[in-house]
Amino acid sequence: MAAGIKTAIDADPRIPTMNLTEQFNKLVLGPLSQLKPPSSQVVRVVAMVDALDECDREQDQQLIVSLLASLRQIKSVETRFFLTSRPELPLRLGFKELPECVYEELTLHEERETEQDIELFLRAEFVELRVYHSLPLDWPDEESLQKLVKMAVPLFVFAATACRFIADKNWDPLEQMKIVLEYQSEWHVWQLDRTYLPVLHQLITDQSAIMQEKLAAEFRLIVGAILNLATPLSISSLSGLLSVPKGTVGRRLEPLHSVLDVPRNSNTNTPVRAFHASFRDFLFDERLRDNSKFHRFWINNKESHRRIYISCVELMSSPTGLVENMCGLKSPGVSREDVEKSVIEKCLPAELQYACRYWVHHLVHSDSPISDNGQVHNFLQKYLLRWLEAMSLLDEIGKMIGTVASLNSMLHAGNSKHISALLYDIKRFILQNTYIIEKAPLQVYFSALIFTPNRTLFRSIFDPEVFVPWVSRLPHVQDRWSASLQILEGHADFVNSVAFSPNGKILASASDDSTIRLWDTNTGMSLQTLQGHTSWVQAVAYSADGKVLISGSRDTTVRMWDVANAVGSLLQILYGHTGYVTAVAISADGYGVASGSDDQTVRLWDAVTGAPMQILEGHTNTVTSVAFSIDSKMLASASYDQKIKLWDAKTGVLLQNLEGCKETTHGVTFSPNNAMLASASENGTVILWDAATRTPLRKLQGHKGRVYAASFSTDGKLLATGGEDQTVKMWDTVTGSVMNTFYGHASYIKSVMFSPGGEVVASASIDRTVRLWDAIARTPPLVLYGDKGEINVVALSADGKLLGSAYSNKIDVSDTGTGELLQTLVYYALPPGYIARSIVFSPDCKVLASAYHASIIIWDVTTGAELKILERDKNTLEGLVFSPDGKILASKSSNTIRIWDLAASTPLGTIEAPTNSLGKVALSVDGGLLASIGYDRIVRLWEVSTGTLLRTFTAQKYIPLLSFSQDNRYINAGEESFHCQWNQSPSNLGNAERNDIQHK
Secondary structure: OHHHHHHHHHHOOOHHHOOHHHHHHHHHHHHHHOOOOOOOOOEEEEEEEOOHHHOOOHHHHHHHHHHHHHHHHOOOEEEEEEEOOOOOHHHHHHHHOOOHHHOOOOOOOOHHHHHHHHHHHHHHHHHHHHHHHOOOOOOOOHHHHHHHHHHHOOOHHHHHHHHHHHHOOOOOHHHHHHHHHOOOOOOOOOHHHHHHHHHHHHHHOOOOHHHHHHHHHHHHHHHHHHHHOOOOOOHHHHHHHHOOOHHHHHHHHHHHOOOEEOOOOOOOOOOOEEOOHHHHHHHHOHHHHOOOOOHHHOOOHHHHHHHHHHHHHHHHHOOOOOOOOOOOOOOOOOOHHHOOHHHHHHHOOHHHHHHHHHHHHHHHHHOOOEOOOOHHHHHHHHHHHHHHHHHHHOOOHHHHHHHHHHHHOOEOOOOOHHHHHHHHHHHHHHHHHHHHHHHOHHHHOOHHHHOOOOOOHHHHHOOHHHHOOOOOOOOOOOOOOOOEEEEEEOOOOOEEEEEEOOOOOEEEEEEOOOEEEEEEOOOOOEEEEEEOOOOOEEEEEEOOOOOEEEEEEOOOOEEEEEOHHHOOEEEEEEOOOOOOEEEEEEOOOOOEEEEEEOOOEEEEEEOOOOOEEEEEEOOOOOEEEEEEOOOOOEEEEEEOOOOEEEEEOOOOOEEEEOOOOOOOEEEEEEOOOOOEEEEEEOOOEEEEEEOOOOEEEEEEEOOOOOEEEEEEOOOOOEEEEEEOOOOEEEEEOOOOOEEEEEOOOOOOEEEEEEOOOOOEEEEEEOOOEEEEEEOOOOOOOOOOOOOOOOEEEEEEOOOOOEEEEEEOOEEEEEEOOOOOEEEEEEOOOOOOOOOEEEEEEOOOOOEEEEEEOOEEEEEEOOOOOEEEEEEEOOOOOOEEEEOOOOOEEEEEEOOEEEEEEOOOOEEEEEEEOOOOOOOEEEEOOOOOEEEEEOOOOEEEEEEOOOOEEEEEEEOOOOOOOOEEOOOOOEEEEOOEEEEOOOOOOHHHHHHOOOOOOEEO
């Protein structure tokens, strides 16, 4: 294997920085697969993995078990692994995931055999000890030896520790033996007490109470750090990190040679580490805290981590800590690869490197919340750029997104508004500039900084004019962060499909390079590459539990992959299609897999066994997309034959062909509540279908060219689409309006998908990249120019582009995208002390209406001109509502509604309503009907021309949201919809039959 390992390392020197799975594949799986057995023989490999439970990360223990088991796929090599470990939960879970036929469990601690082995070990150790110390041949006597054996069983660590303790050259071995045996009679104590209490006993012997306390405090600080460090440090580095004199560190460690591997020469760079993990268990266990004699030596784990984290931050902030251009590079363009490792180690000593890498690790383990103006906040505001420079020099920039996420997890619940905003900006800064900072560390102060958006907290703290004063003219940049979060690069050909894992932490992408990649959505790092398909991979889908990934390929197969623990081993191959597999889906209940193909069929498979269940025939051309309904009862399929078919997902019976589909459909998807189906079409439109009536609800038009994919947000309120015009569009599914358009891809977008949390959208393109987009608008606070008085009311235009804010006798109209003040509308005749009670934009955003006590003013938004005054009334106005066509305005005051014809400036009618019944009102499309809902939960329908109450309905709760459907047949109140029927005119509504509440 050695040759194969050497070849792998020579081919990719970055293997040590890769994740565990990638390292295993390159250093174990690959070299083993390349072994060539002579003739028909089989190569047998036997390996021993000792103390697997001592992996730093528990999840790695479980992953290693899965990785080792995956080697059984190599047919030319027989592997046998002996694993030793305590039966900890992660390991038990790891083995539980494996078939019982691939492992055998053996219990090692048969006491009789263990006792014999420990006795042999002790006798051998004492032979060497007698020679070294010139002791008599009969030492120790048999009785003492047997006592020591009984004390040690079943722990070899006790025997080894006792031997090192007795053999310590600084002490008399005969006296040391007596100290150990003193604890032989205390069988009530914990087994580890008998192992380690003699060591503590020696520390405090002949010491005064004051000195014992001083020794214990230094012990807790120094030994606690040694046992809690993420990677071990030398005595010199410990001294630098903890700000404790090197001599003090050496003196405190001198008596601990039996439990700590302490180098004899304190000037070496050899790290100090514990001989056995049980020493840490002993010192951190609360039973030691309750020991009356040795309680001072108990180490509070969280407090120890807190001391280390504080030491790290203080070191980085010190004059000898982080400085700008710490390696003295000659220019900002110097590549990190051109900086000698020896230079980095000289300029960033080991303790400073450690502080940069692990201070957040210790913060998290200390469980210390971070808050505004606290130590972490202050450190980031002053030293962030220097920290990023250091992390670049250490080749650790790739881990920074995960580090920022860890900081976010520690935010104080009630006092972290400002640091939370800063952490968001830091994340965006790193995502935007990872590549350049990783390549050239000093670019963090230059190109990365000067291209930071203008209106961000980050730029206000790290002002480019301060860091790069020699740049006479800074480039024009956008005001806020773009929606683009990350670009995932690595595929060698077109990317056809993306799928999020159910927890949103992993993204799978399928490519024409015949591979599937699994990505960490937090860091953007490639976790695993699944290989096996022999042609383009067209589609991927995750199971609801996230353990199985389904893929379909032009090699005509559907494959099922085990992706639990990110191992990515092939479970089985599903054969049956006679043409390319173009689409796959897996039902939410986890029982069914659907696949669509160039052979014009849809196939249903058992998701557990992989057995074929149904062949759905009826399409007359390539099937382009398949999708299960959320309740797993229905399956939709689309095809080049310009048909969308709905099937019974259990029986395979065709339920319906959707009428109205006259174009090739490239993608179909159900909304999370099963209320809608979206179809992406060849002609650039997206159709939203009512899943119950199976009729079109509305068409979404805005793309230029084919639309290839669509995905609903978790709440169903947004739809993401991607297509030939290289854009991702975000649509409001209620209004059908475009909420946002994302630009960045260099070619067609073949797939889009919302993350389970709805915060991120992933898109796959034939430009060979996957992009992650921020689906939630995160804009900096809009600056409102009402600085001469308190803002009373605000209003947003229908297209979301204008914001009106009323104060004093003025209304400011601002651009929501830039914050620019567009107009100030001034009502000069407003009496002192009066304020605007309501403002509202017309549906076309050209007019604004404002209510001042008893007057309604209509304004031209573009020119700022006062167009007309509609009303002077004794009643105080409380609200204004436009009709959907903008021709009619309703004004509300107390229990009265007056309806106005805006063109004629004349009232159309007045409605008198019961008290508290006018919480929210809405006008029908033609202005002939008005609906109201009050705190009594009664929805009332009125005829505008006569003021007649036509109908009443009772809502389940008061919702301040009310609207009419386009055909005036529904009144929508939040999620409730009230359906009315009438014959000819609104006046006949009183005779209409009342239907039950319908939840859409």
